[in-house]
Amino acid sequence: MANNPNGGRFTSMQPGGIDKTPHDIRQYWTPERKKAARPISMLAATDAVVPEAANEEPATDPKQADLSKMPFTACGKLFFTIDSVDYVASANIFMHRNMLLTAAHCIQDNKTGNVGENYVFEQCFTGEDSSEDFSIKTVALKENWYLKKDYKFDFAIAILDKNADFGEPLRYSTAPDLVGKKVTSMGYPVRYFDGDQMMFATGPISTRVGQEGHWVMYGSKMGPGSSGGAWVLEDGITAVGLNAYIVNSGEEILYSGSPQFNDDFEKLYQYALTLM
Helix, strand or coil: CEECCCCCCEEEECCCCCCCCHHHHHHHCCHHHHHHCEECCCEEEECCCCECHHHCCCCCCCEECCCCCCCHHHEEEEEEEECCEEEEEEEEEECEEEEEEECHHHCECCCCCCECEEEEEEECCECCECCEEEEEEEEEEECHHHHCCCHHHCCEEEEECCCCCCCCCEEECCCCCCCCCEEEEEECCCCCHHHCCCEEEEEECEEECCCCCEEEEECCCCCCCCCCCEEEECCCCEEEEECCEEEEECCEEEEEEEECCCHHHHHHHHHHHCCC
16 A cells, blocks of 8 residues: 655555456456355444425335446446455446546545455456456545545546457536435445446435535445445436445334545545556
8 A cells, every 4th residue: 555645635545465466366257256255234324314495205126227328337246255244336437448436435444444455346246157257456535535434535537458349438527516416326235136236316416414415315225235335426427426324223124325536535546546
């Protein structure tokens, strides 16, 4: 792990260790390992906090995505290992054909500080097949993800080992006035098709009561396995958030949450460009 020289505001790392090649990592992920991998936890809280009353329109129930269309062609399944446990999540080709957007909790445990290894991204994953697979060369995230343990810093940008030649990269916006805008949340929630198929739900963005730096989607059922999947505006290409956490009340998911893409995100993206 290496800190950048600009005030230590970001962290870059090379997942998988210096002794593993992309070939080694791809060989690690046998079909059996992929099937047995767990969805990484998204549970941030169990409480009765709900979005502002004016923005409680629930998200649609998840549906299977058409992988021939944007924004779904940019999304895929992310396999990785943290603390010797194999996990699955979601991620997205982003801004450049060798750049990946995902959640920081898919890279670093914010309680222990431990980072993952054995990263493989499978674009447009469908069961055992995908359009392309990639390993990660290096990844950047905010140091405050670990230091402050706040989901408003739960985003990471990775550099892949090659360029994607299928689909179009997502863009992003840091617009602050998104409340009420419809977004599509996508990823691989394990409650549907055992996580083998990409799913999506649509709903309006709202805010979390008493907490800045977060977007929420009321009633979203995407859940574990969809961590890192982007929230995309109706233009089908502009990401404004990602699946970071869920808040439950008993067995019911009240809402899913995302970090706001803001000035912190913009600075992280500019730093990630120096790693390409």
